[in-house]
Amino acid sequence: xxxxxxxxxxxxxxxxxxxxxxxxxxxxxxxxxxxxxxxxxxxxxxxxxxxxxxxxxxxxxxxxxxxxxxxxxxxxxxxxxxxxxxxxxxxxxxxxxxxxxxxxxxxxxxxxxxxxxxxxxxxxxxxxxxxxxxxxxxxxxxxxxxxxxxxxxxxxxxxxxxxxx
Amino acid sequence: xxxxxxxxxxxxxxxxxxxxxxxxxxxxxxxxxxxxxxxxxxxxxxxxxxxxxxxxxxxxxxxxxxxxxxxxxxxxxxxxxxxxxxxxxxxxxxxxxxxxxxxxxxxxxxxxxxxxxxxxxxxxxxxxxxxxxxxxxxxxxxxxxxxxxxxxxxxxxxxxxxxxxxxxxxxxxxxxxxxxxxxxxxxxxxxxxxxxxxxxxxxxxxxxxxxxxxxxxxxxxxxxxxxxxxxxxxxxxxxxxxxxxxxxxxxxxxxxxxxxxxxxxxxxxxxxxxxxxxxxxxxxxxxxx
Numbered sequence: 001x002x003x004x005x006x007x008x009x010x011x012x013x014x015x016x017x018x019x020x021x022x023x024x025x026x027x028x029x030x031x032x033x034x035x036x037x038x039x040x041x042x043x044x045x046x047x048x049x050x051x052x053x054x055x056x057x058x059x060x061x062x063x064x065x066x067x068x069x070x071x072x073x074x075x076x077x078x079x080x081x082x083x084x085x086x087x088x089x090x091x092x093x094x095x096x097x098x099x100x101x102x103x104x105x106x107x108x109x110x111x112x113x114x115x116x117x118x119x120x121x122x123x124x125x126x127x128x129x130x131x132x133x134x135x136x137x138x139x140x141x142x143x144x145x146x147x148x149x150x151x152x153x154x155x156x157x158x159x160x161x162x163x164x165x
Numbered sequence: 166x167x168x169x170x171x172x173x174x175x176x177x178x179x180x181x182x183x184x185x186x187x188x189x190x191x192x193x194x195x196x197x198x199x200x201x202x203x204x205x206x207x208x209x210x211x212x213x214x215x216x217x218x219x220x221x222x223x224x225x226x227x228x229x230x231x232x233x234x235x236x237x238x239x240x241x242x243x244x245x246x247x248x249x250x251x252x253x254x255x256x257x258x259x260x261x262x263x264x265x266x267x268x269x270x271x272x273x274x275x276x277x278x279x280x281x282x283x284x285x286x287x288x289x290x291x292x293x294x295x296x297x298x299x300x301x302x303x304x305x306x307x308x309x310x311x312x313x314x315x316x317x318x319x320x321x322x323x324x325x326x327x328x329x330x331x332x333x334x335x336x337x338x339x340x341x342x343x344x345x346x347x348x349x350x351x352x353x354x355x356x357x358x359x360x361x362x363x364x365x366x367x368x369x370x371x372x373x374x375x376x377x378x379x380x381x382x383x384x385x386x387x388x389x390x391x392x393x394x395x396x397x398x399x400x401x402x403x404x405x406x407x408x409x410x411x412x413x414x415x416x417x418x419x420x421x422x423x424x425x426x427x428x429x430x431x432x433x434x435x436x437x438x439x440x441x442x443x444x445x446x447x448x449x450x451x452x453x454x
Contacts, residue, residue: 008190020181024174029181037188041197066253070284095180101173120167121174134251148167 002047011040014057021061024117026068027106029094039064061122062132069110104154112147115140237279237303242401244283244299245390252285263298263374264317264361266331266349272316273302273370276309287375298374299390303402307368314345314365317372321349321363336362342391343406362388366395367404 015036023032039060043050050056105113111133118129119140130140188196238256246252260282262273280302287295304310321333333349336342343364350360357378364371371394399405 004194007194011190011193015187016182016185017178019185019187020178023181024177029184033185033187037193037196040193044194044197070253070255094184095176097173098177098180101177116170117174120171121178148170151170 002044003051006051007044007047010051010056014060015040018057018061018064021117021122022064022068024102024105024121025065025110025114027102027113028068031068032064035068036060036064038067058132065114100155104151107154108147108150109143111135112143112150115143116147116151119144238281238301239401242281242397244281244301245393246283246285246297246299249285252283255282255284256280257282260300262302262317263300263372264320264349264363266320266351266361269320272320273313275312276304276306277302277313278305279303293378295375295377297376298372299394300372300374301394301398302370302372304368304370310365310368310370313370314363317363317370318347321347321361331359331361333361336364340388340392342388343395346391362391364391364395366398366406369398369402369404371395 018039019029019032019036022036023029026032026035042063043056043060050059053059105116108116114133115129118124118132119126124132126137126140126144129135130137133140187193244254247254256279258277258280259274260280262271263282265271280300282301283297283299285297287297302310302313304313320331331349331351333347336346336348342362343366345366346362346364348360348362350358352358357376359374359376361375362373371391373388373391395406
């Protein structure tokens with residue numbers, strides 16, 4: 001018997017945070033919301049297993065990201081969402097700083113964007129980022145450095161380009 | 166300082182958390198349960214049909230039973246790259262076809278009984294990796310696969326001056342991938358090349374989809390994956406197709422004559438097409454071609 005209360009508590013405590021993280025990675029809030037909810041639905045299907053993980057939210061985040069960047073799933077999800085609810089609702093009101101930052105993030109390569117979000121927003125170490133993305137620490141460091149430099153240029157703030165944290 | 170980036174991202178998170186509209190937990194759980202039951206219901210229906218039909222008395226519905234082997238990929242069947250780092254497998258039978266350049270209604274769904282889609286990168290450590298989708302679509306019979314192939318053929322030979330900008334025809338090498346193989350490709354100005362290869366082997370259709378940023382980036386090993394899939398279809402599903410001979414046993418349909426060569430075509434820019442890969446930014450250091 002799956003732990004219903006445990007799942008609800010987990011979803012309530014982590015759902016919004018994971019949406020924010022995936023949104024920063026992909027740059028589309030509606031897509032992030034739908035991908036994250038699908039990921040939680042999948043987590044619920046195997047909750048007995050997922051709940052035993054050291055960090056179930058990390059599992060959800062990885063699954064949600066994969067769902068979000070999977071183009072054919074994205075197209076199918078849009079169609080399904082449209083059939084469920086009609087045309088998309090108005091975009092949520094976001095702070096202009098958020099919009100500017102996300103626009104800049106969207107202009108750098110996806111791998112750099114993901115690493116930056118995992119490192120600077122989620123708070124993972126370089127090693128943990130490498131584990132989550134199936135990469136190497138040196139590659140992550142390089143992408144972080146390049147990503148910060150690119151963001152610094154885009155946002156006209158050279159301070160961000162410094163390497164390391 | 167990078168702390169400033171961290172702070173700004175933290176502000177983003179706080180802002181987004183207030184704006185997020187998430188469904189209640191019971192709705193999310195119901196969504197998960199619905200998929201769980203639909204999967205098992207499909208398996209149960211297949212089990213019943215395999216056991217002799219719905220009208221036969223005494224047939225128990227075995228929830229969670231394995232599907233009829235004739236309508237599914239066998240347990241040991243593996244696509245190239247399975248288990249490799251960075252590759253994701255999806256066995257969704259209704260997965261959208263990986264090659265749909267004009268974003269039209271999916272012509273490959275009717276009669277489909279199984280599918281496997283592999284997504285990953287050729288040369289993951291290369292600074293210019295090639296994004297790949299390898300997709301095997303299995304049909305109930307050869308006619309259904311032929312119908313799907315006919316739809317895909319129309320897409321692969323699309324007029325380059327048209328809305329989608331893809332062009333292709335009969336695949337003529339360098340690999341011998343079978344008698345009914347088509348290819349199509351396009352250039353996306355400033356973003357690189359995209360191409361696709363579609364092959365039919367009996368009641369199976371195989372789609373290879375590739376996207377790269379640098380013209381001429383080789384992925385011959387992954388073209389050869391088509392041959393590997395064909396061999397496994399023969400060995401494990403008894404879908405055996407002879408190597409290509411002249412003339413081809415199946416009419417490949419209309420196509421440009423003579424077809425442009427694979428690599429020559431990739432050097433030629435065409436109209437900007439629809440492309441589902443464009444948002445993936447496959448290259449960490451994009452260099453316009």
